[in-house]
Amino acid sequence: MPFDGTPTSRCEQCPISACCMGTELNSSAPNRCARLLRGEHIFRSGDRAPYVYMVRKGAVKTYILSTDGEEQIISFLSPGDIAGIDTFGHTSQTRNAMALEDSEVCRLPLDNLVNACTRNPGLHSRIMDAVSREVHRLQSMLKMERMTAEQRIAMFLLNQARRQAGQGHDLPLVHLAMTRGDIGRFLDLAVETVSRNLTRLQSLGYILVDRNTIELLDSERLQQLARGRPAAGGAAVAA
Amino acid sequence: MPFDGTPTSRCEQCPISACCMGTELNSSAPNRCARLLRGEHIFRSGDRAPYVYMVRKGAVKTYILSTDGEEQIISFLSPGDIAGIDTFGHTSQTRNAMALEDSEVCRLPLDNLVNACTRNPGLHSRIMDAVSREVHRLQSMLKMERMTAEQRIAMFLLNQARRQAGQGHDLPLVHLAMTRGDIGRFLDLAVETVSRNLTRLQSLGYILVDRNTIELLDSERLQQLARGRPAAGGAAVAA
DNA sequence: CGAATTCTTGAAGGTAATCAAATGAAGTGG
DNA sequence: CCACTTCATTTGATTACCTTCAAGAATTCG
Numbered sequence: 001m002p003f004d005g006t007p008t009s010r011c012e013q014c015p016i017s018a019c020c021m022g023t024e025l026n027s028s029a030p031n032r033c034a035r036l037l038r039g040e041h042i043f044r045s046g047d048r049a050p051y052v053y054m055v056r057k058g059a060v061k062t063y064i065l066s067t068d069g070e071e072q073i074i075s076f077l078s079p080g081d082i083a084g085i086d087t088f089g090h091t092s093q094t095r096n097a098m099a100l101e102d103s104e105v106c107r108l109p110l111d112n113l114v115n116a117c118t119r120n121p122g123l124h125s126r127i128m129d130a131v132s133r134e135v136h137r138l139q140s141m142l143k144m145e146r147m148t149a150e151q152r153i154a155m156f157l158l159n160q161a162r163r164q165a166g167q168g169h170d171l172p173l174v175h176l177a178m179t180r181g182d183i184g185r186f187l188d189l190a191v192e193t194v195s196r197n198l199t200r201l202q203s204l205g206y207i208l209v210d211r212n213t214i215e216l217l218d219s220e221r222l223q224q225l226a227r228g229r230p231a232a233g234g235a236a237v238a239a
Numbered sequence: 240m241p242f243d244g245t246p247t248s249r250c251e252q253c254p255i256s257a258c259c260m261g262t263e264l265n266s267s268a269p270n271r272c273a274r275l276l277r278g279e280h281i282f283r284s285g286d287r288a289p290y291v292y293m294v295r296k297g298a299v300k301t302y303i304l305s306t307d308g309e310e311q312i313i314s315f316l317s318p319g320d321i322a323g324i325d326t327f328g329h330t331s332q333t334r335n336a337m338a339l340e341d342s343e344v345c346r347l348p349l350d351n352l353v354n355a356c357t358r359n360p361g362l363h364s365r366i367m368d369a370v371s372r373e374v375h376r377l378q379s380m381l382k383m384e385r386m387t388a389e390q391r392i393a394m395f396l397l398n399q400a401r402r403q404a405g406q407g408h409d410l411p412l413v414h415l416a417m418t419r420g421d422i423g424r425f426l427d428l429a430v431e432t433v434s435r436n437l438t439r440l441q442s443l444g445y446i447l448v449d450r451n452t453i454e455l456l457d458s459e460r461l462q463q464l465a466r467g468r469p470a471a472g473g474a475a476v477a478a
Numbered sequence: 479c480g481a482a483t484t485c486t487t488g489a490a491g492g493t494a495a496t497c498a499a500a501t502g503a504a505g506t507g508g
Numbered sequence: 509c510c511a512c513t514t515c516a517t518t519t520g521a522t523t524a525c526c527t528t529c530a531a532g533a534a535t536t537c538g
Binding site: 064066067068070072074086088089090094117118121124125128129131132133134135136138139141142143145146147151188226227228 | 303305311325334357363367368370372374375377382467
Binding site: 418419420430431433434435437438450 | 515516517518519
C-alpha cells in the first residue's frame with residue numbers, strides 16, 4: 001500500500017510546490033507522498049478515499065469502466081496535475097487512477113483543503129478553478145467524440161505537444177507515456193485505428209513516429225486536420 | 240432583451256425557492272427574472288456574463304458548436320436546474336442556452352454568490368455540489384458516447400422519466416420538450432436513427448409513442464437494453 | 479534468448495450516417 | 509374553416525467509417 005509509510009519530503013523541496021495546493025496546508029496532518037511502479041493503482045473507483053493526489057513525477061491515467069466493462073480513459077495526468085479532482089463534493093472516488101510509468105504522487109486530505117478554504121480565499125478560488133477546468137476539459141472531450149478518427153488523433157498529438165510545451169520542453173517532440181491501446185481507450189478508437197492513422201500521418205509527412213516519441217513536423221497541417229479539413233491524400237484511410 | 244425589465248417576483252413566491260441558491264442572496268442587487276419565448280436565447284457562448292440562471296418554468300437546452308459548426312447539446316434543463324453552472328471560475332459563458340418552450344428563468348449574479356460563500360458555508364457546499372454533479376454528469380455523457388444507438392435511446396428515456404419523477408409526476412409518462420433532432424444532437428445520433436429506434440422500441444412493446452409523449456411500458460426491459468443486452472427481435476435495426 | 483506484450487497491416491463486416499422522399503402536424507393568412 | 513407554407517417525423521436505400529477478426533512483426537522484459 002503506497003501510503004502506509006511515513007510522510008515524505010517536505011513541500012519546500014517538492015518540484016511542483018509552486019502549483020500544488022498542498023503548500024497552503026501547513027496543518028497538523030502532514031501530506032503523504034508515495035512512489036508507484038508502472039501499473040500500480042493510486043486509487044480505485046469506490047474507494048472511500050477523501051483525498052486528492054498531486055502528481056509529482058511520472059504519468060498517470062484515470063479511467064472508468066463503461067457499461068460493457070471496457071476501460072474508458074478519462075484523463076492522462078502529468079506532474080502538477082491533480083488526480084481525483086472530481087472527488088470534491090463526494091466521499092468516494094468515481095474513477096480509477098493508475099501509474100503509466102514509475103511515478104510519485106502526494107496525497108492531500110480533502111477536508112483539510114475544504115476547511116482551509118474558509119481561512120484562505122485564494123485556495124478556495126484555486127479549487128474552484130481546478131474543478132471548473134475539469135468541467136471544460138470534459139466538455140471538450142465530448143466535442144472530440146464527434147470528430148473523425150483522423151481529427152481525434154491530430155488533436156490528441158497537438159494537445160500532448162502543448163501540455164509538454166508548458167513544462168519547458170519546447171521542441172515539437174512529443175513523448176507518449178501511454179500505449180496505443182491507451183490512446184484508443186482515451187479517444188474511443190480501436191487500437192488498430194490509432195496505429196493506422198499514426199502511420200498515415202507519418203506517410204503524409206506531418207509527423208515522424210519513433211516508438212513512443214513523435215515529432216510534429218507540420219503542426220500547421222495537423223491543426224487543419226483537427227479542424228476538419230481531411231487530409232486529401234489518396235483514398236480515405238478509414239481504419 | 241429578456242433582462243431589461245424591473246426585478247420580478249420575490250423569491251418567497253417562487254415555485255423553486257426551496258432549491259434555488261438565490262434565496263440565500265438577500266443582497267442589494269436584486270435577482271431578475273425573465274420570460275422567454277420558445278427559441279429565444281438566455282445567453283450565448285462568449286457573453287461576458289457573470290451570471291447563472293435558475294430555470295423556474297419551462298425547458299431549456301444548452302449547447303456548444305462542434306468543430307464543423309454543428310449544434311452539440313450538452314444538457315436539457317428543467318425547473319430547478321441551473322444554466323451556466325460551468326461559468327464558475329470563468330468570466331464568460333462557454334455554452335449557449337435556448338428555451339425549448341416558453342420559459343421563465345431567474346438571473347443570479349455570480350460574484351454575489353461567490354462572495355456570499357464566505358459568510359455562508361452552506362451555500363459554498365451547495366455550489367461545490369452543483370459543480371461536482373456537473374462533472375459527473377459530463378462523465379456519464381462520455382460513457383454514453385460509447386454505447387450503441389439503442390442503448391443511448393433507452394437510457395435517455397429512463398433518465399427523462401427519472402427526472403420527471405423527481406418532480407412529482409410519478410407515472411411512466413415521459414413528456415419530451417425537445418424535438419427528435421434535439422435528442423439526436425444530444426445523444427450524437429442522426430434524427431433518422433432516433434426515430435427508427437423509437438419506432439423499434441414501440442414495436443417491441445417497450446414504449447408507446449404519441450407525439451412528444453412517451454409511455455414507458457416496460458422499464459425493466461429498457462434498463463436491460465441500456466445495460467447492453469440488445470433487443471433480440473429480428474435483424475439488428477441499425478439506422 | 480524466449481515469453482509476453484505491443485504494434486502494425488490486411489480483409490471482412492456492421493452500425494449508424496447520409497441521401498432522398500413521403501407523410502404528418504402546426505401555424506398563417508385569406 | 510380551409511389552402512398554403514413550414515417544420516417535424518418517419519421510412520427506405522445506399523454509403524462510409526470504423527470495428528472486428530486474423531495474423532505477422534517488433535519490443536520489452538524476465
